[in-house]
Amino acid sequence: MGAGCDYCIFIIARYREELRSGRDHHDALHEAIVWAGESITISGASVIIGFGALTICKYSMISTMGICLALGILIALIAALTLIPAILQLVGDRIFWPTRMDAYKEGGKATKGWYAWFGRLGDRYFHRSAEFSIKHAKAIAIVAILVSVPAVYVVSESEDSYDMISSMLSGESGEGMEYIGEFADQGMVMPNYSIIEYEDSIATVIKGTTGLDLLYWTDYWNDKVSPTLPKLYEAILKDDNIAYVDGPFMWNEMLKEIEEQGITDVDAKLEYVKDQLSSKSGLVFNQVVANLTERGLPAQALFDGPALIIDSMLLPDHPFSWEDAVDDARAAGLTDPDAIVAFALKAYDDKYPGDASLKTIIAGMAFAGLTSDVVVNGFAPVIDNIMNVFPSIVGGDYVKTGAGSVTYISLLTATVEPAMSPRSMDSIAVIDGAVEAYVAVNSDIVVEKWDTGTAVVMYEVSEQVKDQFTMVEIVVIVLIIILLFVVMRSYLIPLRSVLTILMSISWTLAMTHLIFVDLLGEDVLWMIPIMLLVICLGLGMDYDILLTTRIKENVKARGMSNDDAIRHAVTHTGSVITICGLIMGGAFGTLMISGMTLLQEFGFALCFAILVDALLVRTYIVPAIMHLLGDWNWKGPGVKLEKKE
Template sequence: MFALLGRIAVNHPWKVIALWLFAAVAVVGLAPKLTPTTDQSAFLPSHYESVQAMNLQQQAFPNDSTPAALIVVERSDGAPLTATDTAATVAVAGDLTGLGVNGVTGIQVTPPSENRLIQVVSVQMTKVTDPNDKTQSDAVKKLRDELKKRVEGTELKAGVTGIAAQTLDQTESANKGMAIIGAATVVLILVLLLIIFRSPVIALLPIITIGAISSTVGGLIAMVAKAFDLKVDSSVNSLLTVVLFGVGTDYILFLMFRYRERLRAGEDPKTAMISAVTRVGEAITSAAGAVIIAFMALTLSTLGMFRALGPALAIAVAVAMLAGLTLVPAIASKLGTKVFWPSKSWQREPQGVLFAALGRGLGRRPGLVALASGAVLVALSVAALGFNPTFDLSSGSTSDTAESSVYSKELLKGMPAGATQPSLVYLRSDARLSEAQLGAYRTALAATPGVGQVGAPRLTTGGEVAEFQVTLTDQPESDAALATVRGPLRATAHSAAPPGTVAYVGGLTSVFVDFKAAMEHDYKVVFPVAAILIAVVLALLLRSVVAPWYLMASVGLGFAATLGAAVLVFQQAQGNSGLIFSLPVIMYMFVVALGTDYNILMVARLREESQQGHDPRTAAALSVRHTGPTIAAAGVILAGTFASMMLAGSTVLSQMGFAISVGIAIAAFVMAMFFTPALTALLGRRAWWPGRTGRPDGDEPDDAEWYDQSTRQTTEHAYTG
């Protein structure tokens, strides 16, 4: 099949290129607009309490909403606010109201704090869930500009914080980070490919090809999202960019390294490209298949964001695979050997001193190599036991100098930490709630550990539903706040509810509590299913029921080792309370799924060398020599791409970038380069059971015989290809 695909691409390149152009125009023209959402509650199933609370809120208080922004006012000298200062704050709020800022639905001045160190002005805004809707962001910018003018020259200072302000600052920080990541990715790919191939043509090939297919990918995702009513998270665009460039470049590298190898073996350019597609096509397809399966397993998640993200990333990988096996060969066949211009190094076999030496060492002592590389993985995996997921992202997603961060801290001078996003407790009854019931219930909530204050209840017109605004003593997204809501607050809300009533705890913290519970459930379902399906792909590729077991075990060790490395750096060395809650899923998507590519590429070459009659140790040595450079180049590019995220100045992006880059480095330089070929050499012919590949185990050479034979076969291989 892959030989036929190669012949079509090479013999009819213009038709293949034209077909891709036609498909791109058709998909982009027919695709609906992709509208992602930032509403986290939209991703949760309806049986979770936070969603039930939100639904009750929409029924009972359809116009109710938590203040989107908070204006914090204080004296410049830090002294308590005077009556004159309070009057000035009221006047400023009146001026801001009179401006009629678009998106602002109400501005309300609250009394000064008990210690009179701060005064808060609540700003209600039109609710938005589309991240492309800039109404709230523009409103915050306008309020900040006007507020600065009105307190300038007075004894007051003020700033805007709250969810809308934090979102604006986080978005600006993320945009800066993504610009750095995008630039670093392109530069890294160009520089490394120039070093490897010494050709600007081949260096630009991934950039041009992947850029050309990106619009097609976006259109296909929009079609699928509309057809299946999928809720797409706002982070999908940034992830798609990284996946497309990372996976696409890897597949192009796999192909071009084998193309160059066939040219050195004496084949003409067209025959060499057909041979390259034939020989590496199965490995690329299997690698892509494993990644697609891993991503599609996310559709089993209870969280809507992952159910949508999985198919989106799977589409990106599928399109990148098709482009790597059809579009790239078509373009390369038109260029011929000019794809390596101006370098002439493609004409001669390099000495390959480093990887040849690594291969010889592994072949001589596979047991020692397996033990050493396995020990590294196990040692790092132990640290993963200390992993603590956290939702406390606000402090790390913006700089400490951002206005929302500064005035969020200033707010703590006079208000409980949870004032920026209070929890909401709803009490529902079939009859009108009495004053005695409401008073007793409010008292019980206020006495709950971790609760700072409870506002007076708001009632519906009929008095059947009451809303209590509960301000926690901790930041709403902190571990302590989640523990309060998950434990004592929900327990008290339910047990203290009067007979004949039902209570629900809602708000952002409650959403995070349910989010965490849903993710813990998903870990038990998604990961095992994905592992089984990937093992099936490996079994089909290798025609073996043995190899998939130790390959998946190595991938599992790599995952644990990566998580352990992140725990050591961010929790132990830097003293953070935990790692971002979604890190295991992110690692699963990029480290397990993409890291499996390298294992598959190495094992496919091991099987190919064994089929040519080499004994297991020689096959391992030759595989490391000839596939090692490909895996090393792909690993460095992909790991470097993600490592650039650490330049964005955000703790969240730093944790993601570090974990993914280290995970990919482990997958490439520990698992695929050493652990997998060493285990395969130790298992010998048994690794391919029930297939019959290579020499019988009884005929395998001893160390001295192997060294002489390996040297001879490696030399022969360099000239015969």
């Protein structure tokens, strides 16, 4: 909408200027279409180049946006070149109602009194600004350089943020994230995952008949894989921003730790287990305990195993220790779980002939999916399955059928700070480096590794987009320089145009960082700089081309000197450029009333860039530079030809 308004204003303003100079309707419209039409055609082409270059990006959101914006500018340009002249042809000077062009004739209302004073206020200001720019051209150029150098330094030294989530959070969602940060690690909301595939099966999942599946670790896991993981965890946790690493869980290892700690109280055991788990695994373990208590079983059964359940279900007048019976079976040299169960049943039958209580209990457990191995060795296969399979800590062929081999593990890492904060993005590199080193050292057992997660995906997308945007920026700059070179037939004007716009962009980025980072404590999103450059290279050309083509018209077609051409062009286009800048800047500035930091930053950056370019750069700096360049402005491939003609 902003660009479309600019093009329409350029045509209408030039039409009014020609009418005020004394031309009749047809001549005024002809001049407006010829000269202002040339300006907006070049401007529109430069904007289309800027937005069209976005289609090079493989990130569909940006490429689609580029196509839509380029088409929108093309339609606005066609409308300005066809519809607006048609309307002016039909309506004439009535389009300026209630003001009539007769008021600008000698002795008319607009030539005397306060009406004339206010009517010429803009012309007087821009005439004086042109005189000031020419008179103090060197000082203005030096000041522009002195401001640009620290601005470029600020931009080059500033870090951009990848935190798309925080930049879009507002209202209750933002408050909720802050509330999480008060009681837990904010990175837990979007953890990172490192997937590692091994050469051989590390575990086997057995599908239970009643949905109670079991997970058994293989000797390959116990002997070759498990011993290598502690060093990996240690390497990752060297980063203070890593809150925890969540890897494969082994209940038997946890029981050994509890025994080594000398903990005997059940509640203390439960607290110890929870302290060793991450917040996510802790939730799963809480569900294990809840399911146990819902079945009327004490939490102690988790630690004592089936022996506690079996002993508690036997008749009070038939005392029997299942654990002692299992120990006796092992002392007798038995190792097979089925053989041990049979040995224990025989021992009970010998002690209480004819009593089938124990046999019934064992049969009930088998029906519930508890195999002889679980009954003999404890609940480790059940708990390991719940703790590893449900949260997808392990993976493999079993995923398709519910049973089979396990060949993958997933290491979940959560950061203290929000997952996409600058510090957490640095932590991603730490995690990747640690896993890469682990794979290199253990290449004999590791097949492949992958890093994923929302933050990792955003990090990779941003890095790819940055690389692609480097090409986009080069394409935009080169094509715009070629366009201006062909149209202006000048060697220096295209370079001067691009450099002054880049100067505006550097000032804008520096101010954005100073306000949002240093003053407001926010982060500048990585998309802001690259989008600002492409958009401003296109849109910023509007005002430069309008001014430069008017100066060229004065020099080439009207025979003015370089300085006179600058004065005349600034005086007659200054008001139009200012109005268009206010319209365009205001359109972007409305984004600042949003509650989202992302939109506020986009709104401020684009609004500031457009206003600085329209009100300062085109009004003072460009005239000063063109004065200093003098006739060198018009040195180009067409100069000799024109002289020959």
